Amino acid sequence: MNIRANILLRVYLSFGLIVLLAVAVLVRLCDVQFVEGAKWRAMADSLSTKYINIEAARGNIYSNDGSLLATSVPEYELHMDVFAGGIQDNDVFYGKVDSLALRLSQFFGDKTPKAYARFLRSARQDTARYLLIKRKVNYQDLKTIRTFPLFNIGKYTGGLIAIQKNKRILPFQALAARTIGYKNVNVANAVGLEGAYSDYINGESGKRLVQRIAGGVWMPVNEEAEIAPKDGADIISTIDINMQDLAQNALEKQLIASDAHHGSVILMEVATGEVRAVANFTRVSKGVYKELFNYAIAGNQDPGSTFKLASYMALLEDKKVDTNTLVNTGNYRIPGHTIRDSHGSIGVVTVKQAFEESSNAAIAELVNTHYKEEQSRFTDHLYDWHLNEKLGLQIPGEAKPVVKNPKNKSWNKNMTLPQMAYGYEMQLTPLKLLSFYNAVANNGRYVAPIFVKEIRRLGNPIEQFKARVVNEKICSDETLGKAKALLEGVFLNGTGRSLASPFYRIAGKTGTAQVADGNRGYKAKKQYQSSFCGYFPADKPKYSLMVTVNDPQGLYYAALVAGPPFREIADRIYASDMQMYNEVTDRLVGNTVSPQAKAGQSKDIKKVYQAFGIKSLYAAKSDYFNSIDTTNGIVFQEYSDVKGYMPNINGMGLKDALYLVGNAGLKAQVKGSGKVFSQSIPAGSKIGKGLSVQIELN
Structure with a gap:
């Protein structure tokens, strides 16, 4: 083969390979464009644009008297597109950028005008399309900022991009903060009304289309949302803001005076079961208390002498004793233990006197004597009264009561029953015990407390709540009458007589209990819980009230520690509630002369x-x-x-x-x-x- 033929062969082979490669590329392009086009276009779109959720404005929470307890206010994050439609021209941008820098500097005060000018000019050079200007700007400030140079060219063309976020605020700050709660993405750890009713309060999120730009930043494609969010519903709580303020102040003052570790107050309306105030404070440093834990609904502890009401009611209901039955006080010996009265023996007294003076020995002897051979009969009363069950509250976190019975492995046939009689060997929350006292005040009708009475959307009720009746009648009217007389006697003749009011009658019971120091038990360090549970006015009960003070230093008797805040709260509520005063009967007779008045x-x-x-x-x-x-x-x-x-x-x-x-x-x-x-x-x-x-x- 001559040289010419050899060269031509090589040229043809090279050209053929090039043509073949070109055809392969063309075939692949057609395949990508027409066969797999939809797939790749979808992938491209997903990489450059996407929809993000727009958080809806959460519903408000109101108090019983219409005060705003929690609300959402709009807060804005300001960005700037330095190449927006109205400012693309360099003459427009550079002609007003210094004026904009001056206004931003004067308004925010965080940079000098020169610094703002350099910042904006540098962004222009870098072709920034989503430049962060400021976070946490309120709506009134946003309206002012829209009037600044460049930004006032047009809502969409001046370059200003305002991204709305919702900020949750509590107008009364610490008042009822724990009861109001807060939003928590972890539903299992929901807190307060915010957590319990999040499905109503949260509303429905909207959608906004955003586009990915340089630097991995996602910028809204349109100023307006593609799908507008639906605002949440409003919650009408049972909390009265004035009573809440009163309860917190009275509790905090007593905790500081006693240098106690923590305490709680619960105020409840007798007939409706609506909780008007819940206060919980924990000591964080000397004289400083904060609301860190809801002891009222989650603080399970030995109730102590406040539980004696249930013990006496069981005895009265079974007609084991009457209020004039005589009983010994002082010491009562059981195998392995002696039950003592801290104030010493007051001799042989009536059941009524023993209750009024809060004798541990007396109630232990009475219960042990009359139920020793049929111990389950006593605990059956407690179970019939549902003291062993949760109340099924509208807010999360309620602790389950611990009330033993003879079938429990930890039951001691010699010691458990007499110690239960005066409030040990069990665990109850303050709200659980208050609900039982509330049932006595409510003529035996036991209702579960409620914290929310209505849910509204756009001002219209969509759901209403009434208190659930736990027990329509906890005992006979005869027992109720005697129980009420016992509770009133505490203030007339017993441990609460120093707290009696000359203006209205109070019924209740003091309780001073030694509580365990965590896992170290009762002997490691003596700690006491002082409590006061009752209702007022005794003749026509409207409110029930429970005060607990834990680990007070120095004096720890309930009348001296839990009594003062109880009396302060009751006094001020009575003084401000005209409906609780003795009603004056209207008598309309003929020829009535109208009252005289001075000119x-x-x-x-x-x-x-x-x-x-x-x-x-x-x-x-x-x-x-x-x-x-x-x-x-x-x-x-x-x-x-x-x-x-x-x-x-x-x-x-x-x-x-x-x-x-x-x-x-x-x-x-x-x-x-x-x-x-x-x-x-x-x-x-x-x-x-x-x-x-x-x-x-x-």
């Missing part, structure tokens, strides 16, 4: 009569007038003040009379008290400044 300022008289619901027949428009009593309401006589003439002050109180006389330029000499019935210068007489007028009151 004086018209607006004051009108206000008083309107408050008493008295019909007032007046058309007077002057500032002062006299009132005339009639059987058909109050007729007012208008007073006309003429300058230079003696005013008519007859029938006025001294304050109004002196005001008018002084304005007329007269000097007054006053005699007597009451209202004006005589004036030395007759009304309507011409007068001059400086004259003296004698005013006589009666």
Whole structure:
């Protein structure tokens, strides 16, 4: 083969290979474009754009009186697209960037105008499309920022991108904070109303399309959401913000005074079971307490003497004793242990006196004597009263009560029963025990406490809640009457007599219990829980109240430690609740004379009569007038003040009379008290400044 033929062969082979490769590439391009096109386009879209969730505004939580306990407020994260449609032109951007930098510097105060200008110019050079300007900007500030140079060119073309986020705030801060709770993505660890009702409060998330840009940043494609979020529903709680404030202040003050480790207060409305206040504080340092744990619903401990009510009610219901039955106090010996009264023996007394003076020995002897041969009969009462069960609260975290029975492995036939009688060998939460006392106050109707009474969306109720009835009647009316008398006797004659009020009656029981020091038991360190559980007013119960103070230093008796906050809370609620005062019976009879009133300022008289619901027949428009009593309401006589003439002050109180006389330029000499019935210068007489007028009151 000659050289020419050899060269041509090589050229043809090379050209053929090139053509073959080109055909293969073309075939593969067609395959990618037409056969696998949908697959690759979807993958490309998923890498460059995606939908993200937009958090909905969480619903509000309101108190029983309409106060806002928790709400969501919009908070914005501000970004800037330095190549937005309206500012792409360099003349527009660079012509106003310094003015924008000055306004940002003046508004935020975190950088100098020059620093902001360099920051924005550098972003322009780097073609930044999603430059972070500021986080945590409120709505009012955002409205102002929209008026800044460049940003005011247009909502979508000026470069400002505002990403809304929702910030949860508590207007009353620490008040009821633990009960309100907080959002927790871990449902198993839900806290308070926020956690329990998150399905209602959270609302439904929206969707926004975002695009991936340089640096791995995702920028919204559109300013508006593709799917708008649906705001959450509102929760109407049973908490009364004023009562909550009162409960927290009273508890914290006592904890500081006693240098106690922790304590709780629960206030509950007797008839409805609605919880009006829950306070829990734990010592974090000397004299400083914070709400770290909800002891009221999760703090299981030996209830101590406050449990004696249940023991006496079991005895009374089974007719083992009556309130006048005699019993020994002081010491009661059982195998391996002696039960003592801390205040010593008060001799042989009635059951009523033993309860009032909180004798441990007396109740231990009574229960052990009457139930020793049938121990389950005593515990059956406790189980019938559901003291061994959870209340099924609307908020999470409730501890399960521990109430033994003879079938339990830890039951000691010699020791368990008598010690249960005065509140040991069991574990109850403060709210559990309060609910039992509340049942006594509620004439035997045992209701489970509630924290939420209504759920609303856009102001319309979508669900309402009533207290669940645990037991329609816990015992006979006879037992209830005697139990109420025992509880009232504590304040009249017993351990709570120093806390009795002269204005209203209180029923309740003190409790001082030695509690275990964790796993180290009772002997490692003596710790006490002081508690006070009861209701008021005793004759017509409206509220039940439980106060516990744990590990107080120094004095630890309940009447001295838990009693003062109980009395303070009860006093202030009673003083502020007109419905709890003794009602005055309205008696409507013929020829009733309307009450007399002093002449004086018209607006004051009108206000008083309107408050008493008295019909007032007046058309007077002057500032002062006299009132005339009639059987058909109050007729007012208008007073006309003429300058230079003696005013008519007859029938006025001294304050109004002196005001008018002084304005007329007269000097007054006053005699007597009451209202004006005589004036030395007759009304309507011409007068001059400086004259003296004698005013006589009666």
